[in-house]
Amino acid sequence: QVQLVESGGGVVQPGASLRLSCAASGFTLSNFGLHWVRQAPGRGLEWVFGISSDGINIYYAGSVKGRFTISRDKSKNTVFLHMNSLSSEDTAVYYCARENGGASLEYWGRGALVTVSS
Amino acid sequence: QSALTQPPSASGSPGQPVTIPCTGTSSDFGAYDYVSWYQQHPDNAPKLLIFEVNKRPSGVPDRFSGSKSGNTASLTISGLQTEDEADYYCSSHAGINNFVIFGGGTKLTVL
Numbered sequence: 478q479v480q481l482v483e484s485g486g487g488v489v490q491p492g493a494s495l496r497l498s499c500a501a502s503g504f505t506l507s508n509f510g511l512h513w514v515r516q517a518p519g520r521g522l523e524w525v526f527g528i529s530s531d532g533i534n535i536y537y538a539g540s541v542k543g544r545f546t547i548s549r550d551k552s553k554n555t556v557f558l559h560m561n562s563l564s565s566e567d568t569a570v571y572y573c574a575r576e577n578g579g580a581s582l583e584y585w586g587r588g589a590l591v592t593v594s595s
Numbered sequence: 596q597s598a599l600t601q602p603p604s605a606s607g608s609p610g611q612p613v614t615i616p617c618t619g620t621s622s623d624f625g626a627y628d629y630v631s632w633y634q635q636h637p638d639n640a641p642k643l644l645i646f647e648v649n650k651r652p653s654g655v656p657d658r659f660s661g662s663k664s665g666n667t668a669s670l671t672i673s674g675l676q677t678e679d680e681a682d683y684y685c686s687s688h689a690g691i692n693n694f695v696i697f698g699g700g701t702k703l704t705v706l
Contacts, residue, residue, distance in 0.1 A: 536692075
C-alpha cells in the first residue's frame with residue numbers, strides 16, 4: 478500500500494541546516510507530485526514546497542524562498558527537503574504528502590518534528 | 596501567501612448537519628475548481644476528505660460533501676458523529692506561485 482515515511486527531524490540551533498527525507502513505497506515518485514506541508518505547534522497547516530512528477534517543476538512558499546530547496550533520488554524513491562538558515566519560525570512538524578492532482582494531497586506521512594532553538 | 600478564511604470553531608449535535616465555510620478572493624481560488632478539504636484529529640496527519648470541490652476519495656463516507664459558490668467553498672457533514680470531532684482545513688490551488696493555500700482551520704466540536 479502507499480506509504481510515506483519522513484525522517485531527519487531534530488533539534489538544531491538558529492542558523493543551522495537540516496535535511497529531511499521522505500521515503501515513498503507502494504508507488505513510484507516519478508508518477509506523482511510530492512509536497513511538504515508544515516504545522517507549527519498549535520497552529521494550522523502551511524504548504525512549504527512541492528516538486529512535480531517529472532521533477533522539472535519546483536514550487537515553494539514565499540516564506541522559505543532562498544532558504545529551502547528540494548531534490549529527489551529516483552533510485553531510492555525518496556524526496557529530500559534541504560533547509561538552510563533555520564529560525565525559530567521554522568519550528569514545526571513537517572509532513573510530506575503525495576499529490577492526487579488538482580493540488581489535493583491524498584497520502585500523508587506521519588511527520589517529522591523540527592525544533593529550532595538555542 | 597494569503598490564507599483562506601475559515602471560522603475558528605463550529606459545533607453541532609450528533610445526527611445534525613454542520614457546514615463549514617471557506618472564503619477567499621477570486622485570486623485565491625484562481626481559475627480552477629481545485630478546492631480540497633482535510634480532516635485532522637489530534638496528533639495525527641491530515642486526511643483528505645474532498646478534492647476538486649465535491650469529489651470524495653475512496654473510503655470517505657458520503658455524509659461528507661463539498662460545494663463552492665463564488666468565492667466561498669463549503670464542507671457539509673450531514674449526520675454528525677462523535678468521531679467527526681476534529682480540525683478541518685480547506686485548501687485551494689491559485690497557480691504556480693501559490694500552489695497550495697490553506698485555510699486557518701476550523702475546530703469542530705460534537706456536543
